Amino acid sequence: MKNDKTDFYESVYNIVKQIPYGRVTSYGIIAKTLGAAKSARLVGYAMNNVAKYKDIPAHRVVNRNGELTGRHHFSGDLSMAELLENEGLKIKNDKVVNFTAVVWNPLQEF
DNA sequence: ATTATGACACAGA
DNA sequence: GTCTGTGCCATAA
Numbered sequence: 794m795k796n797d798k799t800d801f802y803e804s805v806y807n808i809v810k811q812i813p814y815g816r817v818t819s820y821g822i823i824a825k826t827l828g829a830a831k832s833a834r835l836v837g838y839a840m841n842n843v844a845k846y847k848d849i850p851a852h853r854v855v856n857r858n859g860e861l862t863g864r865h866h867f868s869g870d871l872s873m874a875e876l877l878e879n880e881g882l883k884i885k886n887d888k889v890v891n892f893t894a895v896v897w898n899p900l901q902e903f
Numbered sequence: 904a905t906t907a908t909g910a911c912a913c914a915g916a
Numbered sequence: 917g918t919c920t921g922t923g924c925c926a927t928a929a
Contacts, residue, residue, distance in 0.1 A: 801925090801926075819911085819912090820910070820911050820912085821911065821912055821913095824911080824912090824924095824925095829924090829925070829926095830912085830924090831911095831912080831913095831923070831924040831925065832911090832924065832925045832926075833911040833912055833924080833925095834908095834909055834910090834911050834912085834924070834925070834926080835909090835911090835924085835925055835926050835927090836910080836911075837909065837910035837911060838908095838909060838910080838925090838926065838927070839910090839926090840910050841909085841910065842927095843910095851910075854910075855910085856910075856911060856912085857911070857912060857913095858911095858912095861910090862910050862911080863910030864910085865910080866910055867910090873910095
C-alpha cells in the first residue's frame with residue numbers, strides 16, 4: 794500500500810511484473826517511469842529485495858547496456874542468461890543480443 | 904545524524 | 917568506441 798516506505802519498491806515490482814514475455818527493460822527506464830529517472834540505482838536495490846518475491850521476473854531487467862549485471866545476485870539452478878534464453882532471447886557474453894530490439898518500455902504500452 | 908554502499912546512468916576526455 | 921569520474925536517491929550500519 795502507500796504510506797509505507799516500501800512504496801518505492803512496490804512501484805518497481807509493479808513495473809517488472811508487467812514486462813511481457815521475451816522482453817527486457819533497463820533500470821533507468823523503470824526509474825524514469827516511476828518519475829525517479831536518477832534513481833536507477835534504487836531500482837537495482839529494490840531488485841535485491843525482489844529475491845523474496847517469486848512473481849518478479851528480475852531476469853528481464855538489465856542495465857541500459859543490456860548487460861546482465863544482476864546475474865551474480867541471481868540464486869538458483871537457472872542463471873539469468875538461461876532464463877532469458879529460455880524466453881527466446883539471445884545472450885552473448887552476458888549481454889542481451891539485439892537488446893534495443895527487445896527493450897520494452899512501460900510507457901510504450903503494449 | 905553521518906558515512907558508506909549499490910542488480911545504474913550520463914558526461915567528459 | 918572505451919575508460920574515468922561524478923551524480924543520484926534510498927537503505928544499512
